Amino acid sequence: MKLHRRLVGLLGMLMALPVLAGTPIPDSPQQAQPLTVGARAPTFAARTTEGTLRTFEPGGYKKPTIVLFYRGGWCPYCNAQLSDLHLVEPKLRQSGFEIVFLSTDRPELLYTSLKATDIHYTLLSDSHLEAARAFHVAYHVDDATLAKMREYGVDLEASTGTKQHELPVPSVFIIDTSGTIRFVYSNPDFRIRLGADALWTAAQPLAKVN
Numbered sequence: 001m002k003l004h005r006r007l008v009g010l011l012g013m014l015m016a017l018p019v020l021a022g023t024p025i026p027d028s029p030q031q032a033q034p035l036t037v038g039a040r041a042p043t044f045a046a047r048t049t050e051g052t053l054r055t056f057e058p059g060g061y062k063k064p065t066i067v068l069f070y071r072g073g074w075c076p077y078c079n080a081q082l083s084d085l086h087l088v089e090p091k092l093r094q095s096g097f098e099i100v101f102l103s104t105d106r107p108e109l110l111y112t113s114l115k116a117t118d119i120h121y122t123l124l125s126d127s128h129l130e131a132a133r134a135f136h137v138a139y140h141v142d143d144a145t146l147a148k149m150r151e152y153g154v155d156l157e158a159s160t161g162t163k164q165h166e167l168p169v170p171s172v173f174i175i176d177t178s179g180t181i182r183f184v185y186s187n188p189d190f191r192i193r194l195g196a197d198a199l200w201t202a203a204q205p206l207a208k209v210n
Contacts (some may be wrong), residue, residue, distance in 0.1 A: 005036045025139060025140050026138075026139040026140065027199055028139055028140075029167075030188045032138070034135060034169065034173075035136055035173070039180070042058070043134070045134070049125075050107070060179075063097060064096065065100060066097055066099045067102065067135070069126070071168065073159075074154045074159060075190070076104075084195055088197070096112065100124060101123045102125075104125075104132055104156075104160050105159050106127050106159065109159060115181045127161055128162055129164065129168060135173060138166050139167040141166060146165060169188050170186070170193060171184070172186075172199065172202075175209075
């Protein structure tokens with residue numbers, strides 16, 4: 001009887017978990033529906049350049065955290081955004097924020113693939129797009145887009161090390177220490193990014209007062 005109750009309880013907990021594996025991935029960036037302000041941040045993990053797995057859990061944030069998804073070092077718009085954010089990144093860290101940059105590049109390509117100069121961010125690899133799926137910003141790249149990317153010298157399979165053919169909608173999430181999402185910027189037009197000034201303004205409600 002006790003075993004039966006335990007099994008029922010375990011089944012209930014499993015049913016309450018988000019079924020990420022069964023969640024369909026949209027076929028275009030326009031169909032993606034990112035997590036919204038007020039939602040609980042999901043548990044996610046990504047790898048360092050050495051391949052070490054870092055896990056982020058909603059109950060484990062010691063600092064307000066900025067999570068930024070970008071497509072990869074091969075993307076000129078991503079490089080421009082990283083260069084722009086270089087202007088505000090030191091101020092954000094001084095104000096108590098942790099900043100997590102998630103790329104689809106394999107761990108060993110995180111820095112070598114970048115065209116931007118003087119980038120010293122902590123970059124993490126989400127090459128299997130598990131974090132992007134958890135935040136609901138992943139989407140399938142169609143064959144026509146893949147072909148066009150190859151024309152520009154971009155081999156998504158080589159850069160990610162997978163055959164998934166997925167990318168994230170470039171997005172920024174700000175998460176407070178309770179694990180609640182307090183700000184979201186996500187634009188299906190990959191050419192339009194959140195600028196340094198706008199990010200600094202969005203972060204102010206959670207900034208540490210010196």
